C-alpha cells in the first residue's frame with residue numbers, strides 16, 4: 054500500500070489523515086505550525102478512543118491506526134509518498150509555493166492533490182514543472198463522516214493520475230464523483246441556489262427565516278432549512294464561498310451574493326459558532342415561529358427547488374459531471390433527500406420550467422432563465438432517467 058502524505062493538520066488535513074490511516078496506509082502529516090500538529094495528534098488519540106468506547110473500532114485497530122500515523126516537521130520526510138494531499142490555508146500564492154517545493158522532494162510518479170474548495174486546480178498545477186500529476190481531491194467536513202469526495206482533474210492532469218486517484222479514494226470507502234475544474238466544482242456550485250434564492254425570498258419580504266426553513270423541510274424533506282444550514286456552516290465561510298463562485302463565474306447573476314449575508318458576516322454574526330446568525334443561539338433566546346401557511350410554504354419550496362434543479366440541469370448540459378454523479382454529489386455531499394435530476398423527473402420538467410418562466414417574465418432577470426437543456430428535453434419529451 055502506498056504511503057500517504059498530508060500537508061496541513063487543521064480540520065480537513067486531520068480528518069483526511071484519519072481516514073487514510075484507517076484504510077491501512079502509512080500516513081505522514083505535516084504542518085508548519087507546531088501547535089497545530091500537536092493538537093492534531095492529541096485529537097486523533099481522543100477520536101480513536103471514543104470510537105473504541107462506541108465499539109466502532111477494536112482496541113487493536115485503534116492502536117494500529119495511531120501507529121500508522123506519523124507527525125512530521127520536515128517536508129523531506131515525504132520522499133517515499135505515493136500520494137500527497139494538501140489541505141493548508143486557502144491562498145493561491147501559498148499553495149503554489151508549496152507545490153513547487155514539494156515536486157522537488159517526491160518521486161516523479163507521486164500524485165500531488167489539493168483539497169481546495171475554491172481555487173482552480175489548473176492554477177495550482179501551473180506551479181509545477183510536471184503538472185500532469187496534479188489533481189483536485191475535494192473532501193467534505195467532517196471528513197470521517199461525509200462520504201462524498203469530488204475528483205477534479207485540471208486541464209493539464211493526465212488520465213492515469215485521475216484513474217489512480219479515484220481508485221485510491223474509492224478504496225477508503227468514500228463515494229467519489231468525477232467533475233470539471235470549474236468554480237465550486239459540483240456541490241459548492243449547485244447548492245448556491247438553496248441559500249441565494251431563500252435569502253432573496255426573505256429580502257423581498259415574502260417570508261421570514263423560520264418560515265422559509267419550515268417550508269423547505271416540510272415540502273422538500275431537507276434535513277435543515279437554508280438559514281439553519283448557513284448558521285451551521287458559518288456565515289463567514291458560506292458568504293466567502295458565494296462571493297468566490299460569483300466572481301469566478303464572471304459575475305453570473307444566478308450566483309450573486311446578498312447584502313443580508315454580507316452584513317451578518319461584517320457584524321461577525323457567523324451563526325452557531327458565534328452564538329448568533331440568522332437565529333439567536335444564546336441560552337433562553339426566543340426565535341420567531343414559522344408562519345405555517347400551506348400556500349406560502351409550497352410557493353417557497355417550488356421556487357427554491359426550481360432554482361436548484363435549473364442549476365443541476367445546466368451543470369449536466371455543460372458536462373460538469375454525469376447525471377449519476379451530479380445526483381450523488383448532492384445526496385452524499387450535502388445530504389439532500391434526493392438527487393436533483395431524479396427530483397426533476399419526479400416533479401416534471403414542465404412544472405419546473407413553468408415556475409422559472411413565470412419568474413423570468415416577472416423579474417426580467419437572467420437569473421431565472423431556464424437552462425437550454427430543459428427546453429430541449431421538453432421539446433423531445435425526455436426524462437433524465439427513463
Ligand SMILES: NC(=O)c1ccc[n+]([C@@H]2O[C@H](COP(=O)([O-])OP(=O)(O)OC[C@H]3O[C@@H](n4cnc5c(N)ncnc54)[C@H](O)[C@@H]3O)[C@@H](O)[C@H]2O)c1
Nearest residue numbers: 061062063064065084085086089140141142143169170194
Ligand atoms: N473546512 C472545510 O469545511 C473545508 C471543506 C473542504 C475543503 N476545505 C479546504 O481545505 C483546506 C484546509 O482547510 P481547513 O478548514 O482544514 O483549514 P484549517 O485552518 O483548519 O487548517 C489549515 C492548516 O494548514 C496549516 N498551514 C497553513 N499554511 C501552511 C503551509 N504553508 N505549510 C504547512 N501547513 C500550513 C495551518 O497551520 C493549519 O493548521 C483549504 O484549502 C480549504 O478551502 C475546507
